[in-house]
Amino acid sequence: MKRFSFSTVMLWVGLLFIYLPMVILVIYSFNASKLVTVWGGWSVKWYVGLLDNTQLMNSVGRSLEIAVYTAIAAVALGTLAAFVLTRIPRFRGRTMFGGMVTAPLVMPEVITGLSLLLLFVAMAQLIGWPQERGIVTIWIAHTTFCAAYVAIVVSARLRELDLSIEEAAMDLGARPWKVFLLITIPMIAPSLAAGAMMSFALSLDDLVLASFVSGPGSTTLPMEVFSAVRLGVKPEINAVASLILLTVSLFTFFAWFFTRQAEERRKRAIQQAMETMAEEAASSNWKPASTQTA
Amino acid sequence: MRIPTLKSLLPNGRHLVIGIPFFWLFLFFLLPFAIVLKISFAEADVAIPPYTDIYTWADNQLQLILNLGNYLLLSEDELYLAAYLGSLKVAFFSTLMCLLIGYPMAYAIARASKEAQTVLLLLIMMPTWTAILIRVYAWMGILSNNGLLNSFLMGIGLIDSPLQILNTNVAVYIGVVYSYLPFMILPLYANLVKHDPSLLEAASDLGSSTFNSFWKITVPLSKNGIIAGSMLVFIPVVGEFVIPELLGGPETLMIGKVLWQEFFNNRDWPVASALAVVMLLILIVPIILFNKNQAKELEGKV
Numbered sequence: 001m002k003r004f005s006f007s008t009v010m011l012w013v014g015l016l017f018i019y020l021p022m023v024i025l026v027i028y029s030f031n032a033s034k035l036v037t038v039w040g041g042w043s044v045k046w047y048v049g050l051l052d053n054t055q056l057m058n059s060v061g062r063s064l065e066i067a068v069y070t071a072i073a074a075v076a077l078g079t080l081a082a083f084v085l086t087r088i089p090r091f092r093g094r095t096m097f098g099g100m101v102t103a104p105l106v107m108p109e110v111i112t113g114l115s116l117l118l119l120f121v122a123m124a125q126l127i128g129w130p131q132e133r134g135i136v137t138i139w140i141a142h143t144t145f146c147a148a149y150v151a152i153v154v155s156a157r158l159r160e161l162d163l164s165i166e167e168a169a170m171d172l173g174a175r176p177w178k179v180f181l182l183i184t185i186p187m188i189a190p191s192l193a194a195g196a197m198m199s200f201a202l203s204l205d206d207l208v209l210a211s212f213v214s215g216p217g218s219t220t221l222p223m224e225v226f227s228a229v230r231l232g233v234k235p236e237i238n239a240v241a242s243l244i245l246l247t248v249s250l251f252t253f254f255a256w257f258f259t260r261q262a263e264e265r266r267k268r269a270i271q272q273a274m275e276t277m278a279e280e281a282a283s284s285n286w287k288p289a290s291t292q293t294a
Numbered sequence: 295m296r297i298p299t300l301k302s303l304l305p306n307g308r309h310l311v312i313g314i315p316f317f318w319l320f321l322f323f324l325l326p327f328a329i330v331l332k333i334s335f336a337e338a339d340v341a342i343p344p345y346t347d348i349y350t351w352a353d354n355q356l357q358l359i360l361n362l363g364n365y366l367l368l369s370e371d372e373l374y375l376a377a378y379l380g381s382l383k384v385a386f387f388s389t390l391m392c393l394l395i396g397y398p399m400a401y402a403i404a405r406a407s408k409e410a411q412t413v414l415l416l417l418i419m420m421p422t423w424t425a426i427l428i429r430v431y432a433w434m435g436i437l438s439n440n441g442l443l444n445s446f447l448m449g450i451g452l453i454d455s456p457l458q459i460l461n462t463n464v465a466v467y468i469g470v471v472y473s474y475l476p477f478m479i480l481p482l483y484a485n486l487v488k489h490d491p492s493l494l495e496a497a498s499d500l501g502s503s504t505f506n507s508f509w510k511i512t513v514p515l516s517k518n519g520i521i522a523g524s525m526l527v528f529i530p531v532v533g534e535f536v537i538p539e540l541l542g543g544p545e546t547l548m549i550g551k552v553l554w555q556e557f558f559n560n561r562d563w564p565v566a567s568a569l570a571v572v573m574l575l576i577l578i579v580p581i582i583l584f585n586k587n588q589a590k591e592l593e594g595k596v
Contacts, residue, residue, distance in 0.1 A: 007398035010395065011402035015399075077318055099589070100320070102585050102589070106581060108530055109535070111573060115326030115327050116322065116326050118330055119325060141322075176307060201424070202423065222427050230539070233438065244424065252419070256416050
C-alpha cells in the first residue's frame, strides 16, 4: 500500500481539523489581554481567578460527585445488560430489551431530557418522590444513557471471551454467581474500567439532560459554562474549558494505558500457563487433560 | 438446598439478571415517552406543573379530553414546520459531509499497523468524551468577525473585510460536522477492520483498478458500518440544541432549539411535548434501522 494515499492524507487533515480548535483554545486561555482575540502575552491570571469563584467551584464539586455515582451505576447496569444480551439468547421481550439498551445512544437529548423531567414531575405527584430535583435526578438521567455506552463496550468484550473457561469452572461445581465474580469479571475488567471512565467523562460533559432534570440550586459545571458562554467568548471561560479538556484527556489517556497494561498482563499469564502445562506434560507421561487446568 | 420454601419465594438468578436492567430502562427510558405523549394532549395552564389533566373522574364517569390544539398549532404555524425542515436539512447534509470526510479516515486507520490503530482510535475517540459544549465554544472564538479565521484570511490577503461566519448556517454546519465526525468514524472503522484483504488482492489479480475494487467490494461490504455511522450522526443532529444556539443565528431554525425555547422560555410544556412527539415520529424509522443494525452487532451475527 502506498504511504501517502488519499485516505492517509484525509486522516491527517481530519485529525488537524479535530485538534486545532482545541489547541487554539488552550493557547488563548493563557492570554494576558482582556480582549479574547488580541494576544497580549502569556499569563495564568484567568486560572488564578477561577479559584476564587465559589459558585463555579461548587458546581465543579457537584458535577464530580454526580460523575462518580454515574460511573458506578452505569457500569453495574450496563454490564448486566451486556450479559443478558450476549449470554441469554431467548426470553420474552428480548427484542424490546435490545432496543431499549441501544436507543439512548441516538435519541436526541432534548427528547430524553424532556421526557425524564415529565416522568419525575408525574412521579412527584403520584408517589411524592422526587420532591426536589437535583443530584439524584441528574444521576438517574446520566446512568440511563451512560449504561448504553457501557453495554456496547462490555458486550464486545463478552463476545470475544473463551466460554470454555467458564464452562470448566461450572463443571468443577462453581455456582453461576461465583463463576461470574471470579472468572468473568476479571476477564472483562479492562472494558469495565473503560466503561467507567467513559461514563465519568460523559456525565461530566452533559448539558442538555442536566438542564432539564436539575432543580434550582443544583447547577452543574456545563450549565454554569453554558450560561457564561451564551454571553460571548471570555478569557475566564477559556481557562475553565482548557481545564476540562485537560482533565478528560488525562482520564482518557490513563484509561487507555491501564487497559493496555491489563490486556498485556492477561496475555502473558495465559501464555505462561500454557508453557508450564506443556512442560509438565512433557516431563511426565500425563496428557494435558482439561481437569489439570484448575 | 436447606430452606427450599424461602428459596422458591425469591426470584431466581436468571430473572434477577434480566429484571434489573429491564426494569430500570423501562421505568426511566420507555415509560417517560408515554408521559410525553399524554402531556402533548394537555392544555397549558398557570399551575404547578403547568398543564391540565387530560382525564377526570366524576360521577362514575371517566372523561378523557384530548386537546389536539397543540398539534394543530404545529401544523398551522410556519415557524414549526420551517424548524422541522431546517433540522432535517442540516442533519442530512452534515451526515453526508461526515460520511465523505470520515470514510477515508476510517479506511486509513483500518489499514494502519495494529499499534498505530490503537493510538489513532484513541485520538479520534478522545474528543467525543470531552464536552461537546467546549468544542463548540472553541469555534466561537475562531469564527467570530475579529476571530482567528478572519484575521488569518485577511493576513494572507485573501479577503479585505471580515466574513460573517459566526451566527450563520455555515457555522452550524462546521460545528455539527466537527462534533459528530468521530461518531461516523468509529462504526466505520469497526466494520472496515474486519474486511478480508484477500478479496481486494483477488480483484486486483483479475485486473480490477483500485477504485473499481474499492467501489465494488469495500463499499458494499461496509454497508452496516455506513448505516450505523450515518444514523449515529443523523438522529442526534435533528434534535441538536447546543450547536445552533451557540453558532447559529436568526436564519438558523432547528427543532431542538425551538423545543428548548417553548419549554424554558415560554414554559409551554404541552407544546414542547407535542414538538417532541412529532420529532420522535419523524425519527422512528431511522431509530428502528439503527437498533436493528446494532442488535446484530451486539449479538455478534454480522
